[in-house]
Amino acid sequence: MSGIKLSAKHGVNPSMSRCIICGGAGNEIILFGRLPGDAEAPRLGPVTSLEPCEKCRKQYLDEGVLLVEMDGTPRDENPTGRIAVLKNEAFNRIFNVPLPPKKIAMIPVEVSDRLGLFHHADNGTLDE
Ligand SMILES: [Zn+2]
Numbered sequence: 001m002s003g004i005k006l007s008a009k010h011g012v013n014p015s016m017s018r019c020i021i022c023g024g025a026g027n028e029i030i031l032f033g034r035l036p037g038d039a040e041a042p043r044l045g046p047v048t049s050l051e052p053c054e055k056c057r058k059q060y061l062d063e064g065v066l067l068v069e070m071d072g073t074p075r076d077e078n079p080t081g082r083i084a085v086l087k088n089e090a091f092n093r094i095f096n097v098p099l100p101p102k103k104i105a106m107i108p109v110e111v112s113d114r115l116g117l118f119h120h121a122d123n124g125t126l127d128e
Pocket residue numbers: 019020021022023024052053054055056057
């Protein structure tokens with residue numbers, strides 16, 4: 001019936017997902033089941049969603065928008081791991097679009113580069 005292989009030692013072997021902003025416990029439970037070597041899953045697992053924890057949502061997204069940098073092709077995009085929070089007012093001024101309903105916006109690397117959000121230096125050029 002189920003696709004999960006239980007661990008004899010650790011059962012469903014649960015982890016908490018990690019918050020994309022603070023790296024603390026997120027909003028989801030990950031059931032690893034049996035891992036190689038019957039290892040115990042870490043208490044905190046990977047970031048599994050763009051939704052931050054409740055504390056971060058309250059602290060940062062009441063008055064701001066979470067920008068998540070994405071790389072890849074439109075059909076296969078992945079977060080680069082770089083994030084930023086812009087005040088609502090700054091988001092409106094820079095992007096000139098309505099605030100996203102969940103206050104989370106994904107932006108392509110090219111856009112964050114143009115904005116200088118993360119000071120990319122890996123292409124060997126400085127354009128100031
Ligand atoms: Zn958090």
